Amino acid sequence: MKVKRWMDVPAEGEGPQGVAMRWVIGEPDGAPHFALRVIDVEPGCATPYHNHWWEHEVFVLDGQGVVVDAEKETPISPGMAILVEGDKIHQFRNTGDRVLRFICLIPHPWLEGLAEAHAQKA
Numbered sequence: 198m199k200v201k202r203w204m205d206v207p208a209e210g211e212g213p214q215g216v217a218m219r220w221v222i223g224e225p226d227g228a229p230h231f232a233l234r235v236i237d238v239e240p241g242c243a244t245p246y247h248n249h250w251w252e253h254e255v256f257v258l259d260g261q262g263v264v265v266d267a268e269k270e271t272p273i274s275p276g277m278a279i280l281v282e283g284d285k286i287h288q289f290r291n292t293g294d295r296v297l298r299f300i301c302l303i304p305h306p307w308l309e310g311l312a313e314a315h316a317q318k319a
Contacts, residue, residue: 199226203235215242215291224305231304236289238262238297243290250309255279256300261293273297 201221208217215238222233238244238260246265255264257277263270264279265288273279273289281287291297 206235208237213242213245215239216244229305230308231302234301234303236299236301238289238291240291240294240296244288246286246288248284248286250283251304252283253281253301253303255281255289255302258298258300260291260295260297262289262291262297264289273299 199222203219203221206219206221208219210217217237219235220232221235222228222231224232235258236244255278257273257275257279259275262273264273264281265271266281267286270290272292289297289299
């Protein structure tokens with residue numbers, strides 16, 4: 198078991214201006230399948246409008262914003278949980294006046310293709 202404070206993990210400015218990510222739990226911690234990240238989006242900023250093969254689960258901790266997909270923008274606020282399916286275009290945008298902070302869980306890259314293989318067996 199490993200226990201640590203997320204705030205003790207340095208934020209990385211990995212992405213566009215105003216977006217910082219903390220890789221709180223990952224392979225270096227002994228997590229073989231998934232990574233847990235805490236992402237901060239500054240007021241007026243957004244994550245890239247993008248897609249990728251993996252799903253991810255998001256839990257909003259603080260702030261106000263919208264999650265954007267190809268059809269609509271959905272308001273998000275603390276306590277909300279979001280599922281972004283794999284291959285779906287999406288973006289998280291801060292619409293408030295303080296940091297939009299959320300937890301984001303993603304699989305490690307080596308898991309790509311396992312979902313398709315599992316579906317073919319079913």
